[in-house]
Amino acid sequence: MALLEIRNVTRRFGDFVAVDNVSLNIEAGEFFTLLGPSGCGKTTILRMIAGFDLPDAGQIFLDGRDLADTPPEKRPLHTVFQSYALFPHMSVAQNIAFPLKMARRPQAEAQKMLHEVLEQVHLADKADAYPHELSGGQKQRVALARGLVNRPRLLLLDEPLGALDAKLREEMQIELINLQKDVGVTFVFVTHAQVEALALSHRIAVMEAGRVAQVDEPSKLYGFPQSRFVADFIGHINMLQAQVVESAHGHTRLAIAGLGEVIASLHSGVTAGAKCTFAIRPEQVRIGTHGEVSELKNHFPGTVHNFLYRGDVTVYKVQMENGLLIEALLPNAAPGRAELYEVGDAVRVGWRHDAGVLLHE
Amino acid sequence: MRRGPWLWAAALAVYAFLYLPLVIVIVYSFNDSRLNAEWVGFTWHWYEVLLHDEDMLLAAGNSLFIALVSSSIATVLGTMAGIAMQRYNLRLLSFMVLTPVAMPEVLLGVSLLLFFIQVLNLTLGMISIILAHITFSIGFVAVIVRARLAGMDDSIFEAARDLGATPWQTFRHVTFPLILPGVVAGWLMAFTLSIDDFVITFFTAGVGVSTLPLRIYSMIKIAVTPEVNAVSTILMLLTLTMILLATRFAPDVLKGKA
Numbered sequence: 001m002a003l004l005e006i007r008n009v010t011r012r013f014g015d016f017v018a019v020d021n022v023s024l025n026i027e028a029g030e031f032f033t034l035l036g037p038s039g040c041g042k043t044t045i046l047r048m049i050a051g052f053d054l055p056d057a058g059q060i061f062l063d064g065r066d067l068a069d070t071p072p073e074k075r076p077l078h079t080v081f082q083s084y085a086l087f088p089h090m091s092v093a094q095n096i097a098f099p100l101k102m103a104r105r106p107q108a109e110a111q112k113m114l115h116e117v118l119e120q121v122h123l124a125d126k127a128d129a130y131p132h133e134l135s136g137g138q139k140q141r142v143a144l145a146r147g148l149v150n151r152p153r154l155l156l157l158d159e160p161l162g163a164l165d166a167k168l169r170e171e172m173q174i175e176l177i178n179l180q181k182d183v184g185v186t187f188v189f190v191t192h193a194q195v196e197a198l199a200l201s202h203r204i205a206v207m208e209a210g211r212v213a214q215v216d217e218p219s220k221l222y223g224f225p226q227s228r229f230v231a232d233f234i235g236h237i238n239m240l241q242a243q244v245v246e247s248a249h250g251h252t253r254l255a256i257a258g259l260g261e262v263i264a265s266l267h268s269g270v271t272a273g274a275k276c277t278f279a280i281r282p283e284q285v286r287i288g289t290h291g292e293v294s295e296l297k298n299h300f301p302g303t304v305h306n307f308l309y310r311g312d313v314t315v316y317k318v319q320m321e322n323g324l325l326i327e328a329l330l331p332n333a334a335p336g337r338a339e340l341y342e343v344g345d346a347v348r349v350g351w352r353h354d355a356g357v358l359l360h361e
Numbered sequence: 362m363r364r365g366p367w368l369w370a371a372a373l374a375v376y377a378f379l380y381l382p383l384v385i386v387i388v389y390s391f392n393d394s395r396l397n398a399e400w401v402g403f404t405w406h407w408y409e410v411l412l413h414d415e416d417m418l419l420a421a422g423n424s425l426f427i428a429l430v431s432s433s434i435a436t437v438l439g440t441m442a443g444i445a446m447q448r449y450n451l452r453l454l455s456f457m458v459l460t461p462v463a464m465p466e467v468l469l470g471v472s473l474l475l476f477f478i479q480v481l482n483l484t485l486g487m488i489s490i491i492l493a494h495i496t497f498s499i500g501f502v503a504v505i506v507r508a509r510l511a512g513m514d515d516s517i518f519e520a521a522r523d524l525g526a527t528p529w530q531t532f533r534h535v536t537f538p539l540i541l542p543g544v545v546a547g548w549l550m551a552f553t554l555s556i557d558d559f560v561i562t563f564f565t566a567g568v569g570v571s572t573l574p575l576r577i578y579s580m581i582k583i584a585v586t587p588e589v590n591a592v593s594t595i596l597m598l599l600t601l602t603m604i605l606l607a608t609r610f611a612p613d614v615l616k617g618k619a
Contacts, residue, residue: 052519072522073530085520088513089538098534102525146524 001064003028003186004049004154009058011044018044020210021058026154026188031180033189035197036207037233042190046156049188050079062153073102077154078147082162084139086131092142093118093127099150117149120179137168144176148183157189161196173199194234198222206230222281228359231279238285238326242278242358244270251353254278258322263297265354280356285328287316287347299350302326304341316341318349383597390590407591417592420576424556427487427572431494432551438495439502439551440544444536446503447510462500469497470564477565485567493565494555501554502547509543542610549607553600 002025011019019041026032034042047053049060051072060067067075078099086095096117100110118124121141131139140160147155161169161176177200180187191197197204198218205215206229214221214230225231228239245253245261247270254262256278264278286293293299302318305325309332316328326349341347393404411417442458445451461469473493477483517539521531537544559574566575573596580589 050519050523052522071527072519073525073527079520079523081516081520083514083516085514085516087517087521087535098521098526099524102530150525 005061009055033197033201040207041210078152079156082159084143117145121145258324263353277359282327282329284355293348293350296350297353407587420571424573428555435498436548439499442503443506466560470561474564498551505547506543546607546610553603
């Protein structure tokens with residue numbers, strides 16, 4: 001049985017359907033992420049799990065028990081808020097000990113739990129400090145410690161890294177992964193940052209306009225998106241209008257407008273003549289002037305339209321003969337900048353026959 | 362920005378306009394003469410007279426009692442109103458709580474008088490004054506408490522619930538400690554308003570009970586004696602202290618955020 005089961009949950013605000021018949025199962029020990037653009041309903045789901053909001057239809061079960069009549073303070077789960085929501089009139093230790101005090105843990109046990117969690121989040125020396133004396137990262141750790149100290153069944157995290165700068169964010173991501181592994185508490189994480197979701201999660205539910213678009217492991221979600229929305233929302237992708245020519249003999253042949261015929265891996269369930277989208281990640285696209293690109297099953301001539309040098313990689317946009325733009329990502333691993341193309345250079349663009357996915361509408 | 366001499370002159374004129382009358386009252390309360398006409402010499406005489414004026418002392422006692430009781434009750438009710446106004450964001454609620462603040466005092470006084478006599482059938486006296494004072498003080502307390510809450514992150518109250526606190530525990534451990542400065546400032550404000558209120562008290566006092574402002578008024582109907590100056594000076598000091606204390610507890614009040 002799943003630790004948390006969301007069954008056919010719907011939540012409306014007036015005419016706006018914030019959450020539309022969502023069902024999800026979250027397993028014990030999982031790092032589960034709700035990912036989607038703002039307004040997709042992910043925070044509303046979190047608030048309903050926490051008990052700050054109630055579903056208009058459907059149920060939420062924790063350990064098989066319906067939570068409908070359980071007020072927030074009686075639910076064995078805690079939330080880490082986006083704004084951290086530390087109590088400004090309490091010290092770090094008092095903040096973290098708050099849930100222990102509310103749960104009436106015996107003094108000695110509470111002290112032990114407090115010190116344990118202070119060590120875990122590296123804040124032992126800040127126990128007597130007040131929230132306004134802490135940096136963003138430290139506040140973040142206090143909020144995490146406060147959420148974890150009473151060993152909840154579930155920890156809900158609402159965009160907790162949103163307020164941190166990029167460098168600190170990356171550090172906290174690693175800390176979060178390690179912390180979750182150490183304490184073994186199930187995390188339900190809400191974010192709109194797809195990179196963060198991919199880095200942290202065991203499984204991700206991508207949300208679109210109140211519905212779950214796809215639930216999968218990060219690599220599956222990235223490699224095999226099932227809809228245009230998911231493909232587009234997670235990372236960058238080239239989406240090309242295609243029509244199936246033939247799907248047999250171990251591969252699928254596609255006719256792509258403005259490009260020509262493309263060989264893709266076999267997709268069952270597609271019939272000749274069907275319209276679809278061929279989606280391919282920029283890092284799967286090769287660019288070259290001769291040799292290796294021409295050896296690939298799919299290769300087409302084009303000219304470099306523009307490029308963005310990003311340090312570790314360079315993103316090229318290549319214009320094909322019929323005006324179609326294809327994005328390719330080339331690592332700059334060699335010293336200096338290897339394979340430098342200038343705007344206007346004639347190049348060949350190619351990819352393996354097993355690269356890319358077919359998306360049906 | 363460079364401030365020219367004209368700006369300084371204008372500022373000085375405004376301050377003089379505001380404070381000169383008060384200074385004159387204070388100065389003449391130490392004047393060794395029955396008349397407020399010319400300075401004769403320094404004396405504590407009028408304060409001694411005040412100490413032996415039974416009626417005046419009784420009125421002062423009444424004023425203190427009314428101020429203490431009405432401001433305390435108004436603080437409890439106003440705090441609840443302020444929290445409700447912040448939490449539920451109901452226009453009607455804010456409107457209803459704040460109307461008595463903006464209402465002309467004469468109007469409020471007359472309505473309360475009619476209400477007490479014709480609807481409640483109440484004999485005018487201490488109780489009616491206290492009720493009237495509570496009525497006009499609630500709004501002030503509510504505004505100050507709300508201003509205090511408005512600057513806070515709402516999610517801390519949700520966080521308290523989330524971490525296992527019942528609504529009452531959330532109030533006791535989180536909300537109340539955080540709004541306490543506002544509550545104290547509101548109480549001080551209500552106390553100040555009550556102790557020097559004349560108009561509404563005048564309508565709701567009836568014949569039996571007198572307060573300090575009513576007593577002063579009845580004295581100056583005959584003549585402004587230096588004794589009035591003395592009692593005014595004391596009242597002024599008390600009010601000033603209260604206001605200073607209130608602004609210390611809730612600096613927003615002075616900045617006009619309330």
